[in-house]
Amino acid sequence: MGVNPATDPKKTTHLFFGPQHPGVTGNMSVEMWFDGDQITKAITHVGYLHRGFEKLMEKRLWIQNFPLVCRICVPEPDINEECYAMAIEELTGIEVPERAKWIRTLVLELARLAVNLMAFGGQGGTLGLGTAAMWGITFRDFVLDLFEELTGARIYHIYIQPGGVRRDLPQGFGGRVEKVLEKIEKRLPELDRLVLNNAIFKLRTQNVGVVKPEWIEEYGLVGPVARGSGSVRDVRKDAPYEIYSKLEFDVVTESGNDIFARVMVRRREMDLSISLIRQILSKMPQGPVATKLPNLTEWRVPAGEVYSRVESSRGEYGYYVVSDGSLKPRRVHVRGPSYVHAVPLLERMLVGANIADVSNIMVSLTTCPPEIER
Amino acid sequence: MKFTDVISPFLAWSRAAKKVDTIPYPNQQNPGADRYRGFHINDTSKCIGCGRCETICENKAIDMVKVEGVDPAKGDSGLRPVVDYGRCCWCALCIDVCSTGSLAFTNSYSWVTENPDTCRYTPGVDQKPWDNQEKGFRQNNDVLGWAGSPREQMEIETPEKRIENFDEVVKGYTIDQAMEEAARCIQCGLCISACPAHMHIPDYLKAIAEGRFVDAVKLFYDNNPLPEMCGKVCTRQCETVCAMGYQGESIAIRWLKRFACEQFESLADVLALDAQPGEPNGKKVAVVGAGPSGLSAAYYLSRKGYEVHVYDRLEKGGGVSWYAIPEYRLPADGISKQMEVFEQAGVIFNYGKDVTKELLTDLENRFDAVYLAVGLQKPSDARIEGEDISEVKPAFDFLMNAPDKGQKLTGKKVIVIGGGNVAMDAARTCVRLGADVVLSYRRRIEDMPADDEEIHEAMEETIDFRPKTIPIRIERTESGIRYLYHEAKMVDNPKGGRPLPKPKDDVEHAVDADILFSAIGQTSDIEFIPESMQKGMKLKWGRIIVNESQYTGYKNFFAGGDITPGEGDAITAIADGLRAVQGIIDRLR
Numbered sequence: 037m038g039v040n041p042a043t044d045p046k047k048t049t050h051l052f053f054g055p056q057h058p059g060v061t062g063n064m065s066v067e068m069w070f071d072g073d074q075i076t077k078a079i080t081h082v083g084y085l086h087r088g089f090e091k092l093m094e095k096r097l098w099i100q101n102f103p104l105v106c107r108i109c110v111p112e113p114d115i116n117e118e119c120y121a122m123a124i125e126e127l128t129g130i131e132v133p134e135r136a137k138w139i140r141t142l143v144l145e146l147a148r149l150a151v152n153l154m155a156f157g158g159q160g161g162t163l164g165l166g167t168a169a170m171w172g173i174t175f176r177d178f179v180l181d182l183f184e185e186l187t188g189a190r191i192y193h194i195y196i197q198p199g200g201v202r203r204d205l206p207q208g209f210g211g212r213v214e215k216v217l218e219k220i221e222k223r224l225p226e227l228d229r230l231v232l233n234n235a236i237f238k239l240r241t242q243n244v245g246v247v248k249p250e251w252i253e254e255y256g257l258v259g260p261v262a263r264g265s266g267s268v269r270d271v272r273k274d275a276p277y278e279i280y281s282k283l284e285f286d287v288v289t290e291s292g293n294d295i296f297a298r299v300m301v302r303r304r305e306m307d308l309s310i311s312l313i314r315q316i317l318s319k320m321p322q323g324p325v326a327t328k329l330p331n332l333t334e335w336r337v338p339a340g341e342v343y344s345r346v347e348s349s350r351g352e353y354g355y356y357v358v359s360d361g362s363l364k365p366r367r368v369h370v371r372g373p374s375y376v377h378a379v380p381l382l383e384r385m386l387v388g389a390n391i392a393d394v395s396n397i398m399v400s401l402t403t404c405p406p407e408i409e410r
Numbered sequence: 411m412k413f414t415d416v417i418s419p420f421l422a423w424s425r426a427a428k429k430v431d432t433i434p435y436p437n438q439q440n441p442g443a444d445r446y447r448g449f450h451i452n453d454t455s456k457c458i459g460c461g462r463c464e465t466i467c468e469n470k471a472i473d474m475v476k477v478e479g480v481d482p483a484k485g486d487s488g489l490r491p492v493v494d495y496g497r498c499c500w501c502a503l504c505i506d507v508c509s510t511g512s513l514a515f516t517n518s519y520s521w522v523t524e525n526p527d528t529c530r531y532t533p534g535v536d537q538k539p540w541d542n543q544e545k546g547f548r549q550n551n552d553v554l555g556w557a558g559s560p561r562e563q564m565e566i567e568t569p570e571k572r573i574e575n576f577d578e579v580v581k582g583y584t585i586d587q588a589m590e591e592a593a594r595c596i597q598c599g600l601c602i603s604a605c606p607a608h609m610h611i612p613d614y615l616k617a618i619a620e621g622r623f624v625d626a627v628k629l630f631y632d633n634n635p636l637p638e639m640c641g642k643v644c645t646r647q648c649e650t651v652c653a654m655g656y657q658g659e660s661i662a663i664r665w666l667k668r669f670a671c672e673q674f675e676s677l678a679d680v681l682a683l684d685a686q687p688g689e690p691n692g693k694k695v696a697v698v699g700a701g702p703s704g705l706s707a708a709y710y711l712s713r714k715g716y717e718v719h720v721y722d723r724l725e726k727g728g729g730v731s732w733y734a735i736p737e738y739r740l741p742a743d744g745i746s747k748q749m750e751v752f753e754q755a756g757v758i759f760n761y762g763k764d765v766t767k768e769l770l771t772d773l774e775n776r777f778d779a780v781y782l783a784v785g786l787q788k789p790s791d792a793r794i795e796g797e798d799i800s801e802v803k804p805a806f807d808f809l810m811n812a813p814d815k816g817q818k819l820t821g822k823k824v825i826v827i828g829g830g831n832v833a834m835d836a837a838r839t840c841v842r843l844g845a846d847v848v849l850s851y852r853r854r855i856e857d858m859p860a861d862d863e864e865i866h867e868a869m870e871e872t873i874d875f876r877p878k879t880i881p882i883r884i885e886r887t888e889s890g891i892r893y894l895y896h897e898a899k900m901v902d903n904p905k906g907g908r909p910l911p912k913p914k915d916d917v918e919h920a921v922d923a924d925i926l927f928s929a930i931g932q933t934s935d936i937e938f939i940p941e942s943m944q945k946g947m948k949l950k951w952g953r954i955i956v957n958e959s960q961y962t963g964y965k966n967f968f969a970g971g972d973i974t975p976g977e978g979d980a981i982t983a984i985a986d987g988l989r990a991v992q993g994i995i996d997r998l999r
Contacts, residue, residue: 101468103468330590
């Protein structure tokens with residue numbers, strides 16, 4: 037039995053990165069062996085965050101899961117509500133009024149804008165650009181103000197529900213959205229100068245953390261990770277839900293394969309979201325925003341199984357929901373892209389990488405541990 | 411890599427000279443949005459303690475507790491929600507489902523306390539700094555409809571068609587409709603305390619919603635032996651307190667009861683072993699009167715092992731519900747179906763027995779206990795000049811003689827005086843017999859004691875409603891009679907209560923008719939009770955006063971139904987019977 041050179045204790049150093057580390061995305065850790073400052077082997081460890089979402093959902097009424105599902109993702113909770121609501125709508129056949137579809141899309145795009153702002157700043161933060169992280173959070177806060185006005189909450193909106201949304205837009209909401217968009221548009225170039233036109237940032241991100249285009253099929257990569265390597269995968273285009281088929285847009289794609297390309301995808305996604313929000317606000321029809329639901333505590337969803345998916349800021353995001361015709365779901369499975377991105381892909385990419393680039397690479401893969409351990 | 415890439419990050423310094431985006435908290439605090447999900451407030455006077463918030467809360471953050479100063483009442487459990495901010499996640503489901511809309515959020519978002527116990531509090535009862543805040547997340551039932559929904563509509567015969575015959579007006583729910591309607595119930599149970607018989611309403615609604623109709627019927631019979639009758643003509647006090655009725659329509663509890671009974675051709679077969687006589691205990695009870703009250707006492711006593719004999723002057727059981735309520739409201743076959751159950755339960759019926767002093771003395775000697783449920787026998791006097799004319803008749807007698815079962819109505823023009831269910835029944839029966847009907851009532855239509863649906867349906871059936879008309883006198887004319895009245899205006903009652911009708915002017919209005927039915931109520935006739943017994947009982951206005959177990963105070967005599975003061979409806983009479991059963995069991999122990 038020979039010793040594995042990658043983990044040979046005589047040649048390599050063994051270290052845990054996280055879970056208590058500001059550079060790690062959420063509560064997960066990477067166990068690393070490195071020779072000098074080159075990583076020879078990496079293993080992703082999860083389990084620090086497990087709250088049993090999927091199991092809890094089987095113990096609650098259909099409607100009671102809405103305050104729960106949003107908590108799977110802090111920066112972008114609405115995709116969970118959307119996926120779960122879409123699944124229930126498909127099982128029950130409940131129609132969503134036209135206006136509600138537009139409002140939902142508006143909410144999803146606002147959330148995407150908010151999460152990209154935060155992640156963009158966060159990417160700078162991993163390289164010591166604290167200012168970028170602050171600014172990203174600040175800009176996101178402008179969007180959160182809109183969410184507070186629309187849904188009554190800044191983070192967990194619990195706004196999308198089967199058959200529509202919980203409230204109509206407040207008076208003059210569109211105008212205030214436009215003001216925020218203008219404000220963000222005006223300030224984004226400052227962030228660009230700080231992050232994208234930054235010699236240090238370019239040196240640390242260009243040709244670092246390369247995702248080879250052939251890996252896309254091999255691992256099933258999605259979202260900015262895939263689109264940074266030339267892919268044009270986007271659920272909004274490939275399998276349009278809500279009203280994406282009525283909006284004009286092109287899928288954002290970059291061909292750099294490296295971290296910088298993925299950051300550019302996120303940056304251009306912001307412009308895309310702003311454009312989509314403007315289109316939505318100008319074309320939104322009038323009408324009811326919710327279909328009446330049956331008695332919520334006696335609501336039996338017809339038996340069946342369904343997979344619903346949306347494009348999250350991290351890529352395709354899906355819910356597999358099984359109903360046995362009772363008051364509670366039989367099984368809900370959350371399929372987030374982070375599983376592939378943060379476990380097999382990260383473990384492979386880290387081999388040969390520099391220790392200082394670990395968190396840089398991890399953030400660029402848009403890792404979200406709650407998706408891995410639901 | 412360009413040279414500008416080295417310079418440009420430093421341009422971030424320009425921000426240092428600009429206005430900051432953050433606010434100097436806590437010196438400056440921005441208010442929460444108008445819809446902000448802040449802290450709970452509860453309008454405790456509006457809250458009915460239905461517990462809907464407690465049921466929907468997925469964090470179990472809400473408990474319903476008894477609150478000092480709020481007493482349980484009809485339609486109010488007396489409980490109020492306590493919110494635990496150690497568990498609450500501010501999802502606002504409680505607010506969107508609140509049946510009265512009393513619960514809401516304020517838009518305040520910060521609160522500092524050094525006492526963790528105060529984080530669990532009763533909104534609206536425990537004083538909090540945000541109590542008077544106007545803004546915050548409020549219910550909008552128009553958008554969601556989670557707090558109240560419309561009723562499943564039942565098919566009703568058109569007025570044009572239904573006045574042609576005595577067929578039932580409402581057609582009943584289909585199975586799908588009934589299950590959907592029953593599923594609207596939120597299981598709060600406020601209806602149970604409102605129902606005089608305290609029927610297991612939420613339980614049987616759940617059974618119907620789940621398609622367990624046999625279970626539903628068995629639940630009916632737990633404390634109401636006349637469910638099909640109640641399913642058609644009950645005054646449904648349960649529906650008036652239904653939590654779903656505040657922002658939507660109350661659950662059609664009455665129609666659902668009727669639906670479940672109608673699913674079976676024979677209720678006796680459905681109940682089978684659940685409606686057998688109990689193990690005989692050697693004691694005998696006589697029940698006088700085979701109306702709802704007497705029947706319910708007889709049924710449950712027989713189930714407990716008593717030998718029960720029922721005496722009635724009529725030829726069939728059922729009492730007023732059998733004879734006086736017209737076919738279009740209560741078809742006869744439904745009653746015979748229900749009477750089978752009593753026979754299966756071992757109740758012995760003695761029909762055609764006039765209730766006299768001799769009979770009562772005989773019963774006193776032969777039985778261990780006697781339950782008097784004779785109802786009201788005598789129509790009230792209208793106290794109108796000319797009421798002794800032979801064409802002026804009590805509506806009740808007219809209905810008792812079952813004109814819909816083949817009898818003819820003499821005359822084409824009919825006047826009915828009164829605003830209760832008997833007046834409606836008489837008027838609508840006459841319409842069906844081809845007459846033109848004028849209905850005269852002293853007060854306004856909204857003051858009428860008749861069921862709203864009865865009034866509404868009667869109005870559709872070409873009946874000429876004349877509310878606010880005060881009778882003056884009735885005269886005989888060459889061709890028939892003439893009814894004279896004053897038009898009334900409503901004046902405030904100095905003693906409180908309903909406004910009083912007073913003549914508007916001296917003008918006498920007249921209506922010619924062939925016959926006039928007065929339907930202004932019934933009074934009791936207790937002459938059949940021997941004087942020695944009367945002395946032992948407490949009497950008031952011709953009614954027998956009883957205690958909470960229906961005991962009259964005289965030997966082993968109990969009384970219930972309309973002969974005792976009360977609501978005067980079937981379900982109250984049934985409830986009296988239930989109490990009498992317990993009273994008799996306790997007394998004969």
